[in-house]
Amino acid sequence: xxxxxxxxxxxxxxxxxxKSETPKVMHKICSRPMLAYVLDLTRSLKPGKTVIVxxxxxxxxxKELPPDITAVRQRRLQGTADAVKDALLxxxxxxxxxxxxxxxxxxxxxxxxDKLLKYHTENKLDATLLTARMNxxxxxxxxxxxxxxxxxxxxEEKEADDFEKEIKEVNTGIICFNKASLEAALKKVRxxxxxxxxxxxxTIKILYQQxxxxxxxxxxxxxxxIGINSRLELAxxxxxxxxxxxxxxxxxxxxxxxxxxxxxSYGAEIGRDSVIYPFTVIERDVRIGKRCSVGPFAHLREGxxxxxxxxxxxxxxINRADIGAKTFIKHFSYxxxxxxxxRVNIGAGTVTANxxxxxxxTTVIKDNALIGSDTILVAPVKVGRGALTGAGSVIIxxxxxxxxxxxxxxxxxxxxx
Ligand code: UD1
Ligand code: CA
Numbered sequence: 001x002x003x004x005x006x007x008x009x010x011x012x013x014x015x016x017x018x019k020s021e022t023p024k025v026m027h028k029i030c031s032r033p034m035l036a037y038v039l040d041l042t043r044s045l046k047p048g049k050t051v052i053v054x055x056x057x058x059x060x061x062x063k064e065l066p067p068d069i070t071a072v073r074q075r076r077l078q079g080t081a082d083a084v085k086d087a088l089l090x091x092x093x094x095x096x097x098x099x100x101x102x103x104x105x106x107x108x109x110x111x112x113x114d115k116l117l118k119y120h121t122e123n124k125l126d127a128t129l130l131t132a133r134m135n136x137x138x139x140x141x142x143x144x145x146x147x148x149x150x151x152x153x154x155x156e157e158k159e160a161d162d163f164e165k166e167i168k169e170v171n172t173g174i175i176c177f178n179k180a181s182l183e184a185a186l187k188k189v190r191x192x193x194x195x196x197x198x199x200x201x202x203t204i205k206i207l208y209q210q211x212x213x214x215x216x217x218x219x220x221x222x223x224x225x226i227g228i229n230s231r232l233e234l235a236x237x238x239x240x241x242x243x244x245x246x247x248x249x250x251x252x253x254x255x256x257x258x259x260x261x262x263x264x265s266y267g268a269e270i271g272r273d274s275v276i277y278p279f280t281v282i283e284r285d286v287r288i289g290k291r292c293s294v295g296p297f298a299h300l301r302e303g304x305x306x307x308x309x310x311x312x313x314x315x316x317x318i319n320r321a322d323i324g325a326k327t328f329i330k331h332f333s334y335x336x337x338x339x340x341x342x343r344v345n346i347g348a349g350t351v352t353a354n355x356x357x358x359x360x361x362t363t364v365i366k367d368n369a370l371i372g373s374d375t376i377l378v379a380p381v382k383v384g385r386g387a388l389t390g391a392g393s394v395i396i397x398x399x400x401x402x403x404x405x406x407x408x409x410x411x412x413x414x415x416x417x
Contacts, residue, residue, distance in 0.1 A: 011038075049094060050068070079199055080199060088179075116128060119215070154171045175200070255275040268286045292310045305323065329350070337362050343368050346365075347375065352377045394410055
């Protein structure tokens with residue numbers, strides 16, 4: 001634990017540019033609120049204390065937070081400097097480094113923040129910025145440097161003149177401060193800008209003018225620095241995060257045939273030598289075993305467990321279901337609320353009718369069963385071990401082991417399968 005580091009996360013804004021009722025930081029990237037990624041990063045840094053500044057929908061976000069994080073409410077959203085001031089109220093006895101993170105910068109990686117913290121402490125700086133060189137810097141605060149090329153200020157896009165707008169080096173928003181220097185500078189920040197806000201970024205000019213030590217390091221991969229203000233940036237961030245997730249799976253031994261059309265949620269698990277074909281969606285809390293084949297056009301929804309050597313073919317939706325080893329479900333089927341055994345073969349167009357209009361019911365299909373094409377299994381229902389259903393049958397009664405059921409509604413035949 002780094003007792004002398006406190007993390008402040010700014011997340012009070014509504015996110016006007018999102019045009020949404022949902023607070024910006026709760027918008028999802030690969031099925032997870034963007035704030036969750038910032039919280040992961042924070043936890044990985046092991047700070048002595050973490051304070052998050054919330055405002056818009058304070059209660060709704062606060063109750064989702066882990067208990068070790070202190071939330072503070074910013075009453076009026078008067079800007080990032082005002083937000084940091086509110087956070088400092090919860091850091092009264094703390095001395096050391098205050099690391100400011102923005103809740104809308106979810107792609108940031110631990111390695112970059114570690115570098116920043118190291119540079120900041122080794123050089124005993126008052127403020128250290130994480131900057132990025134962007135070809136299209138629009139929307140970001142620009143880094144101004146003096147004739148010795150030392151950082152002298154940050155100018156916000158709205159305040160920048162044409163010359164300053166040409167500057168490609170931007171503020172990522174991630175800044176390390178010496179707490180005492182930060183407090184002193186915050187007192188001097190005035191809302192004398194177009195937005196009439198207290199800008200945290202103004203502290204840099206203030207510190208520079210006081211002769212304090214301000215420096216910055218450039219982030220290696222600018223993708224990490226994307227701040228999400230609009231749905232366009234949300235989609236961009238989603239793409240980058242998806243790529244990271246897909247790459248992680250590929251590195252662990254999963255084949256992803258087309259990385260651009262494979263959508264795997266954060267937190268899903270896939271075993272070695274499984275192959276994921278294009279246009280497949282795998283939601284969170286899905287676990288897939290080894291040597292499976294999934295897709296193309298498959299949708300695996302939350303709570304699905306797939307054992308080893310399973311084939312899930314095209315146009316398959318699996319929802320809250322367990323699929324046993326070596327089972328085949330190869331062509332357009334819906335399997336929901338089901339427990340399917342090992343070596344089961346499910347024919348094309350099979351549907352588990354799991355919802356009766358009021359509640360969901362379970363379908364159980366035992367090992368080695370053979371489900372004929374176009375079978376409707378009206379849950380709750382059980383298909384016995386080694387049993388068979390005829391093509392087009394509608395199963396409303398349990399089928400004993402090794403028996404055959406056919407028709408609409410299905411009759412169980414006397415003879416063995
Ligand atoms: C900010 C920086 C800009 C930087 C960019 C990087 C300022 C003034 N500008 O601009 O230099 O290049 O981020 O992405 O800091 N927030 C609060 N309370 C407030 C206002 C904002 O908590 O009163 C939070 C927001 O919820 C958000 C973060 O602070 O998570 C940044 O605010 P935002 O309005 O997105 O700032 P930008 O215009 O992106
Ligand atoms: Ca932003």
